[in-house]
Amino acid sequence: MDLVCPICNGMASYVVKCSECGGQMDARGAVQDYFDDYSPYLSQNITKKMDGVENNRCVHIFHCANCREDKEITINEIKM
Ligand SMILES: [Zn+2]
Ligand SMILES: [Zn+2]
Incomplete structure (x- = not known):
């Protein structure tokens, strides 16, 4: 069984x-x-974070065009 990110897929x-x-x-x-x-x-930040992140999570970036803000959302991967 594989763990996949439902959004990436x-x-x-x-x-x-x-x-x-x-x-x-x-x-x-x-x-x-x-x-x-x-x-x-930010890459540095993410690199550090990814080191500590478990394999069953996928981090997605969302962007607000109005505020020019980026937000990271951690998605739990699911079993296929
Ligand atoms: Zn994903
Ligand atoms: Zn906004």
Whole structure:
């Protein structure tokens, strides 16, 4: 049995509301897919975090176009 992220596999979508403006945030993909474009300080942050993160979690980035805020949401992977 494999653990997979339901969002990466298109099995579910996750709606995140911006805590500032209440608007719907855009899904930007998983951190590992997004890594290259990210600012150096945040990559460092994520790298540290990923070291401590268990394998059955997938961290996704959501972005608010209004506030230009990014938010990380940790998704629990599910058994297939
Ligand atoms: Zn994922
Ligand atoms: Zn916002």
